[in-house]
Amino acid sequence: MTLRERSPWLLLISPVVVLVALPFIASLALVIGFGFSGRQAIGLEVWARFITDPFSWKVIWTTLWLAARVTFFCLLIGYPVAFALNQLKSPLARGIAFTVLFTPLLMSVIVRAYGWIVLLSSQGLVNSVLGIAGLGPFRLMLNDFGALIAMVHVMLPFAVLPLLSSINQLPPSGIEAARDLGANPVQVLLRVIFPLTLPGILSAIEIVFALAASAFVTPSILGGGRVLTLPRLIYDNIGSLDWALAAVQSLTLLGITVLVLFSLRRLGRLFRYEGATR
């Protein structure tokens, strides 16, 4: 294509460039600038301070472990949900199911987090009901569990959407064909459904993991001070005007996320048959 042929398309994507790419590049440049210079004059000193502090590693671990579990539970719950949604034929049933699934996204993240407090606090609904049965009270929030359950709730739709689209693309009667060729239901799942929906699974992991690793509000409110993640630390450091350290932590978070997404891409390629080239 010549530039002349391309120009209408360039025009069409220009809003994306202006709104997304330019601010991203500008702020990234700024953060990198802070990360390698900052108020402490020599940037590498800040990196050393961050890397040698065992607390940093604990926070990185907390962030990754929380994001990994959120991703895992979103997939575990989202995969059957996506399958069930795909089976729904009546437009009414589909409409209701999608509304229920996507209600979390209609509410502000703060409102949602406080909603979970109503349920999970020591005098909350769950503990009250358990109390009637003579159980508890259990500590369901201001800890890791509270953050986990609330984050899975928020991010479930982001897992279901890509899963749904890949399940939707399963070849018609592919499952029946596998059964007909002698596969029992478990073999159908492992040999046909799983490999064919792998692109959706990987997309779901990418989206949910990236969102969970950078989540701030939900883990802060429901985790209390006990769940210290990188975003929370960045927020605190900006508050205490240690911008250089905040920048270093931001770059670390970005680096980890990019690394995870990149590895998933490579992994996905192993499961696709591209065909012999001749």
Place this chain on the structure above:
Amino acid sequence: MTAAAIDIRLSNVGKKFGDQTVVEPLNLDIRQGEFFSLLGPSGCGKTTTLRMIAGLEAPTEGEITIRGKSVIGVPVERRPTNMVFQKLALFPHLSVFDNIAFGLKLKRTSKHEIRNRVSAILETVKLEGYGQRAISQLSGGQQQRVAIARALVNDPAVLLLDEPLGALDLQLQLHMQQELVRIQRASGTTFVYVTHNQQEALAMSDRVAVMNAGRFEQVDTPLALFHRPASEFVARFMGQTNVLSGEVTAKNGNEAHVSAQGLTFVLIGQETLAVGDKVLLSIRPERLHLATQQDAKLSLPLLRTLFQGTTVLYTFGLPGGDELNVSALAPSGALPEAGQQVGLRWENDAAILLNRSPAETSSK
């Protein structure tokens, strides 16, 4: 192989979805090594019947036996049948080789044998050297042949085919019909083929069951279906035909003379017909001919002509208001103009008796 060997037997097999009957209780024997077709319009129950044989649907009544053993309650993966699906349902994440080897791998066949059998079947479907291709790299006809190979490689007692040529263009359809017959003869496998295309069924099958509204209208050889349709439905389904109502005008031994809207025919071997009986006749367009002034039996106004290349379809108006189609080889010169009176001739035995006392007398 004896003619008596039965591969599939349906005994009063019926299917209801809710309170809607899709397949009325059917009885049918399909012989070993036979190319058998289920032919009918969409919604006639042919695909449901096939899926019941495959085990993808459970019959609400009756019994299906394959090679003498009842398969009621046997799940699809343990039946000695394999299916070629309408939408092919090939596995896009696997190579051609792995698609075909799918069933063999599940049966824990040795690697060596898998390789031998897959390459043998690739040869049968004329796809040698295509094993490592991706499905998306194949043309429609090649994908079709992979789907057949994937089913056939498992050496099923019966191969079930659900309108597998429907998505192909006409040229390829005709080619694949010949291929299917060749593959069926080469493998000796019993084929049960579902189609709504009468040309396809007539061209390939040893026997055809014509289905309508969940019932068999007629189970017969292609030639018999074409020349001796048992009902108006079968006659119409075997391609364009003229269906006319008439009356027996004279009886001479077992010959019945009938008259239908000015056309007269002789029906042979009709002991039970009596003078005055109402009858429904099928007269195929190619059994009627354009005639010169001298040998014309009847002269009718020409309504329109349809040039079809080798042949021309002439449509005439009958006195009763019905239309009469005549098919003839295209003349080298100009076609007769619409509105002209044109003479027609035909052999006395050109009509086929469909029904003694027609319930409805429509013509198309």
